[in-house]
Amino acid sequence: MDVLMLSRLQFAVATMFHFLFVPLTLGLSILTAIYETMYVKTGDEDYRRAAKFWGKLFLINFALGVVTGITLEFQFGTNWSRYSKYVGDIFGSLLAIEATLAFYLESTFIGVWLFTWNKVKPKTHALFIWLVAIASNISALWILIANGWMQNPVGYTLRNGRAELADFWAVITNPFAVLEFLHTVSGAYILAGFFVMGVCAYHLLRKNEVQFFKKSFNVAVTFALIFALFEAFNGHLHGAEVAKTQPAKLAAMESHWETASNVPMYLLQIPDPANERNSVQAIPIPGMLSILAHHDSSATVKGLKDFPISERPPVMTTFWSFRLMVGLGFLFILIAGLGWLKRREIENQSGLLKLFIYAIPLPYLASELGWAVAEVGRQPWIVYGLMKTADAVSILDVSQVATSLAAFVVFYSMLGIIDFYLLAKYARKGPVH
Amino acid sequence: MLETIWFILWGVLWAVYFMLDGFDLGLGTLLPVLSKNESERRIIYNSMGPFWDGNEVWLITAGGATFAAFPTAYAVMFNGLYSALLLLLFALIIRGVCFEFRNKVDSPGWRSVWDAAMVIGSFLPALLLGVAFANIFEGLPIDQNGVFQGGLLTLLNPYGLAGGVLFVLLFLVHGSLWLAVKSEGALQDRAGAMAKKLWPVLLVVAVLFLGFTLVATDLFHNYFKTPVLWLIPLIAVLALIGTFVFIRQAAWGKAWISSALTIVFVTFFGVAGLFPRLLPSSLNSDYSVTIQNGAASQLTLKIMLVVALVMVPVVIAYQTWVYLFLGGKVTEKDLAYEEAY
Numbered sequence: 043m044d045v046l047m048l049s050r051l052q053f054a055v056a057t058m059f060h061f062l063f064v065p066l067t068l069g070l071s072i073l074t075a076i077y078e079t080m081y082v083k084t085g086d087e088d089y090r091r092a093a094k095f096w097g098k099l100f101l102i103n104f105a106l107g108v109v110t111g112i113t114l115e116f117q118f119g120t121n122w123s124r125y126s127k128y129v130g131d132i133f134g135s136l137l138a139i140e141a142t143l144a145f146y147l148e149s150t151f152i153g154v155w156l157f158t159w160n161k162v163k164p165k166t167h168a169l170f171i172w173l174v175a176i177a178s179n180i181s182a183l184w185i186l187i188a189n190g191w192m193q194n195p196v197g198y199t200l201r202n203g204r205a206e207l208a209d210f211w212a213v214i215t216n217p218f219a220v221l222e223f224l225h226t227v228s229g230a231y232i233l234a235g236f237f238v239m240g241v242c243a244y245h246l247l248r249k250n251e252v253q254f255f256k257k258s259f260n261v262a263v264t265f266a267l268i269f270a271l272f273e274a275f276n277g278h279l280h281g282a283e284v285a286k287t288q289p290a291k292l293a294a295m296e297s298h299w300e301t302a303s304n305v306p307m308y309l310l311q312i313p314d315p316a317n318e319r320n321s322v323q324a325i326p327i328p329g330m331l332s333i334l335a336h337h338d339s340s341a342t343v344k345g346l347k348d349f350p351i352s353e354r355p356p357v358m359t360t361f362w363s364f365r366l367m368v369g370l371g372f373l374f375i376l377i378a379g380l381g382w383l384k385r386r387e388i389e390n391q392s393g394l395l396k397l398f399i400y401a402i403p404l405p406y407l408a409s410e411l412g413w414a415v416a417e418v419g420r421q422p423w424i425v426y427g428l429m430k431t432a433d434a435v436s437i438l439d440v441s442q443v444a445t446s447l448a449a450f451v452v453f454y455s456m457l458g459i460i461d462f463y464l465l466a467k468y469a470r471k472g473p474v475h
Numbered sequence: 476m477l478e479t480i481w482f483i484l485w486g487v488l489w490a491v492y493f494m495l496d497g498f499d500l501g502l503g504t505l506l507p508v509l510s511k512n513e514s515e516r517r518i519i520y521n522s523m524g525p526f527w528d529g530n531e532v533w534l535i536t537a538g539g540a541t542f543a544a545f546p547t548a549y550a551v552m553f554n555g556l557y558s559a560l561l562l563l564l565f566a567l568i569i570r571g572v573c574f575e576f577r578n579k580v581d582s583p584g585w586r587s588v589w590d591a592a593m594v595i596g597s598f599l600p601a602l603l604l605g606v607a608f609a610n611i612f613e614g615l616p617i618d619q620n621g622v623f624q625g626g627l628l629t630l631l632n633p634y635g636l637a638g639g640v641l642f643v644l645l646f647l648v649h650g651s652l653w654l655a656v657k658s659e660g661a662l663q664d665r666a667g668a669m670a671k672k673l674w675p676v677l678l679v680v681a682v683l684f685l686g687f688t689l690v691a692t693d694l695f696h697n698y699f700k701t702p703v704l705w706l707i708p709l710i711a712v713l714a715l716i717g718t719f720v721f722i723r724q725a726a727w728g729k730a731w732i733s734s735a736l737t738i739v740f741v742t743f744f745g746v747a748g749l750f751p752r753l754l755p756s757s758l759n760s761d762y763s764v765t766i767q768n769g770a771a772s773q774l775t776l777k778i779m780l781v782v783a784l785v786m787v788p789v790v791i792a793y794q795t796w797v798y799l800f801l802g803g804k805v806t807e808k809d810l811a812y813e814e815a816y
Contacts, residue, residue, distance in 0.1 A: 094814075105575035108528070109568040115538055116564050119553020126553070127621075130546020131771045135779050138539035141532060142786040146794070149532045153525035154797055156814050161800075204546075206772040436554040437622050446561050453565060457572060464579050474813065 046435045048443040049121040052450060056113045057417075058410055059454045063107035063461075065409050068182055068227055069234020069265075070100045071175035076261055078168040088254050094159075095473035096238065096258070097171070099465060104152065106461045110454075121443070125424055125434035131206045132198055132213060133188055140184035148177035182230075183223050190219025192425050193416065194287040205428065218287055221280040222416070228273040229412060232374055233405035235266025239381060240402035241469045243395040251472055252389050260385050267378040273371055278334065284419075285335035285343070288426055290353060291419035293346045294360040296331055303342040305331040311365075315357040318347055355421045363414040370408040377401055477776040478766040479751070481544040484783060486746035488540050490739040492533035493604070493642075494649075497738050498731070499523040499530060501650025503570065503597025504643070506590060509654060509669060513583075514807060515662050516590065520574065520816040521805045522657035527574065529794055531567070541753075543779050547621065547769040548753040555615060555623025556607060559630055563603045570596025578816050601646045602639040606630055609638020612745050613692045614757030621764065634691040641684045644677040645741065648718065649734045655727040657805050667725060674719050681715065681741075693755075694748025704747050711740035 043051075074096045081089035115137060118126050126134065155170035162170075197212030198205040207213070242259040245251055285292045292298075297313035297320055298305065307330035314321040329339030336343070346354055377397060384391050424431040502509075502523060510516040542549040553560055569592045577589035613634050616624040651673065654666035685708075688694055698704045714736035721730035749755065753769055756762035770776065809815060 102575060102579070105572050109571035112535060112567060113564060115535060115542075116553065116560060119538075119542070119549050120557050120560055123550035123554035126542065127547050127550035130542055130549060131775045134539065134542030134544075134546050134549065135771070135775050138536065138543035138779060139782050141536040141539045142782055142790065145535060146529065146532045146790045150529035150790075150794055150797055153528055154801070157525045157801060157812075159814060160812065201772070207775045207778070210774070210778050436557070437620075438554070438557060442557055446557075449561070449565065453568075457568070460576060461572075464576065468579070 043440070043444075045438050045440055045443055046432055048440065048447055049435050049438075050431065052121060052443060052447045053117055054417075055447070055450050055454065056110070056117055057413065059458065060107070060110040060114060061409060061413060062406060062458065063103050063110065064182075065230035065233040065405070066103045066237055067100070067107045067178055068230035069232075070096060070103065070237065071171065071178050072231070073234055073238060073262060073265060074100055075168065075171045075175045076265075077258070078164075078171055080261075082164050082168050086257075088257050090164075091254065091473045091475075092258050093168075093171070097155075098468055099241075101152070101156065102461060102464050102468060106457060108149070113450075121436050121438070122424070122434050123436040125429065127204065128429055128434070129191075129198075129205045129425060131204060132191060135207070136184055136188040136191070136213070140181055140188075144177045144181040144184065148174055148181060151177070179227060182227055186223040186226055187214055187216065187219045189416070190216045190222050193222065193420060194218035194283075195425050195428050205425075218283050221276060221283050224276045225273065225280045225412070228269045228276060229405065229409050231269040232266050232273060232378075233409060235262045235269065235378070236374070236398070236401055236405045238262035239266065239378075239398045243398035244470065245472055246389045247392060247395045247399075249389070254473055256389060259381075259388055263378060263381045263385050263388075266374070267382045270371070270374040270378045274375065277368070277371060281334060282337065288420065289344045290346070290349045291355055291360065291415075292335060293344060293349070294355045294357045294419055295364040295415060296343075297346075297357055297361045298331065298343060299345045299347050301342065301345040301348045303332065304329050304340050305335075305343045307331040307334065311361075313357050313361050353422060355419045360415055360419040363411040363418070367408050367411040367415065370404055370411075374405065374408070477773060477780065478770045480780060481540075481770070481776055482746075482750060482753070482766050484780075485537070485540055485544065485753075486743060488533060488537040489746070490742035492530075492537050493645075493742055494735045494738045495530035495533055496527070497601075497646040497735075498649045498653040499527045500597045500601045501643075501646030501648070502654055503593045503650070504601065505647060505650055505654075505669065506593055506597075509651070509662070509665055511661075513586075514810060516586075517578075517810050517816065518658055518662060518805045518807075519654060520577065521809060522654055524574065524816050525797065525801045528571075529797065531571070534567075540779070540783075544771050544776060545753055545764070545766070545769045546771055548764045551617060551621040551623070551754055551764050551769075552611075554621075555617065555625075556630070558627040559603055559607060562627075563600055563607075566596045566599035566603070568596075570600070574816055598643065601643045605639035605642025606635045608642075608745060610635045611754060612638070612688065612694055612749065614755040614763075616758055617754060617756040617762050617764070618758060619762050621762075624758070634687055637680075637684050637687055641677075641680050641741075644673060644680050645734075645738050648673050648677055649731070649738060652718075652722075652727055652731040652734050656731050656802075659804055659806065663727075667722065667727065670730065671722050674722060678715065678719075688748075692748070694745065697748050697750055707740055707743045707747055711737055711744055714740060 074093050077089050077096060078093035081093060151170050151173040155174060158167060191213055194216060196216050197207065197209035199208040239259055239262045242255040245255045297311060299318055306326035306328045308323045309325040310322060311320050312322040331343055332341040333339050335341065380394060381388065381398065384394060420426055422430050424434045502519060506516065506519055510519055573589045573593045573596065577586055610630050616629065618624055648670050651666045651670040655663050655670065658666060714733050717733040718730050718737060721733055751766045752763045753766065754764040
């Protein structure tokens with residue numbers, strides 16, 4: 043393998059590992075803040091214990107989310123230095139703004155929140171966790187503005203042999219970035235909702251602290267359902283934006299080979315990229331792909347064959363990741379909907395409770411698949427239409443990158459195992475009296 | 476003009492980072508030496524507890540500001556120092572999780588694993604940052620394409636190592652003083668005695684480093700050209716002496732502030748000598764990355780300056796508040812607090 047492939051693998055490992063922790067941080071910080079606010083409003087001690095219990099799980103998860111985020115900032119320089127040099131004027135400034143605007147706030151107040159349960163009024167203490175929650179979500183906004191720019195570069199001009207900022211407003215209001223942000227954070231909220239519901243289900247099945255976990259469950263199920271529904275809606279808009287700005291990615295997501303108008307969507311489809319066709323293609327919904335992509339059943343959708351082979355993303359990965367993610371998205375609406383309907387007597391629904399436990403990993407899978415669609419589907423570009431991934435990689439020896447990749451795999455596996463072990467341990471332990 | 480302002484800001488961000496994270500890196504390194512039992516170890520962890528994470532963000536920002544304001548410098552430096560920076564990264568990761576993991580399993584074996592991780596994860600960044608900056612001071616073997624002609628071992632030259640030792644010692648003194656501020660009784664005595672013992676070593680290394688700098692680098696060039704700059708090393712020396720004076724008076728808070736000033740002005744000393752270069756090339760001065768050939772566009776520098784001028788004071792304000800609010804001593808009683816590390 044060459045430096046390019048190894049660096050891509052290393053980035054994939056670093057990003058996917060980082061994103062095992064980020065969504066729970068984004069969502070559970072808000073849920074913890076909601077529980078603590080409910081304590082402030084009602085004085086119900088259970089909500090104070092809830093804030094402490096979920097807050098503890100939040101912190102175990104947060105530790106790895108933060109430290110693995112530093113890796114990503116480093117990687118742009120270490121492994122993608124030609125990219126950094128070419129687009130740093132825009133991309134670098136977005137990362138720097140993220141740090142000053144959000145990361146300080148988050149990292150400072152997480153410590154304050156942790157150490158001041160007995161030192162300040164409940165209202166003030168709740169404010170601290172809200173600051174953490176808001177800051178981590180603002181963080182996500184700036185990171186996704188940066189990623190959105192890689193997906194749909196706007197507001198730049200090519201000058202001095204690089205992309206320079208021309209219109210800052212255009213960069214931060216990039217519609218692609220806004221939709222990507224909504225899609226990513228909604229996914230994170232679903233994940234956090236399912237995490238909380240799963241842990242609640244574990245205890246409710248054992249009749250442990252029933253009142254406590256019912257209260258936590260009820261907040262989480264409403265939260266998860268709202269965002270599962272919203273996700274389907276904003277996901278559709280996001281897909282339409284992809285159709286507009288990255289037609290090759292859309293064609294790969296749908297494994298759509300021939301340019302045509304009034305294109306159906308096939309519920310059953312198996313791509314055959316070697317022969318530039320689909321080996322199975324059944325149960326069409328007439329005009330559906332045209333509608334989804336361009337809100338018009340007669341619209342023309344460009345097929346993969348009309349892109350040069352060198353500019354097509356890997357079809358199999360993009361297609362299957364997308365299909366599976368969408369399928370899971372609908373499943374989340376179904377499960378969360380069921381939970382919501384039965385929420386008043388959830389402790390007696392043992393079948394449903396078991397389902398909730400097994401559902402915990404599914405939103406994790408969906409989030410990772412979503413990133414696979416976004417990043418693999420953008421290939422061969424690192425910045426869509428502007429810079430190829432192959433032109434972005436650093437000048438390094440294969441041995442350097444092979445060593446660091448091996449180190450990342452070993453090191454991250456260990457940390458990941460420990461972190462999930464601790465999460466499971468404290469989740470099972472339940473709240474302190 | 477904007478480039479110059481950003482160069483200064485770049486130096487300030489690194490200086491503040493070294494001043495803040497410096498104490499917890501130093502204290503983490505000294506953990507096994509300063510503590511005699513489990514509750515003393517916990518006091519040490521909790522004395523850094525609410526602060527270390529916020530301190531480390533200054534590193535992220537210093538890196539981010541380099542990326543934004545001087546993208547070419549970021550690209551050349553991170554590509555060139557690949558192995559050293561990834562080593563630094565692994566150390567910071569292992570150190571970051573220590574705080575959260577250490578107390579989550581009730582077993583002495585488990586804790587001692589994380590104590591060891593804390594020592595390595597604190598010592599390595601202190602050393603590597605010193606080595607990296609000393610190498611930048613003396614110039615990196617960068618060719619005309621900005622490619623680094625060397626490896627990890629290139630960095631471990633005598634001057635680079637001297638820089639590493641200097642940083643480690645600065646941070647060890649700074650960390651001991653922090654613990655002296657935050658603890659009481661035997662632990663405080665031990666921390667104060669450690670600072671007192673380390674200070675003369677630091678002085679010797681600092682003097683040697685300064686002499687070495689005259690031989691190995693051209694940092695002094697700017698000082699001879701613009702004599703007013705001598706104020707910077709002068710303040711550094713006075714602050715270093717002040718640190719010792721306050722240590723002798725057992726005025727730990729003042730000694731810590733003095734030590735913080737030392738670190739800040741030692742950083743400024745190097746950065747002012749570098750100007751206008753961010754990464755001097757040891758192969759040919761034409762290959763150096765400077766504020767002219769390495770800077771971002773005027774528009775980016777302008778927008779970033781507005782963000783920095785608005786947000787950095789806000790950050791300083793709330794971080795100062797946190798330091799004042801949670802700055803009291805950590806005692807045995809605080810360890811009973813259920814959220815304590």
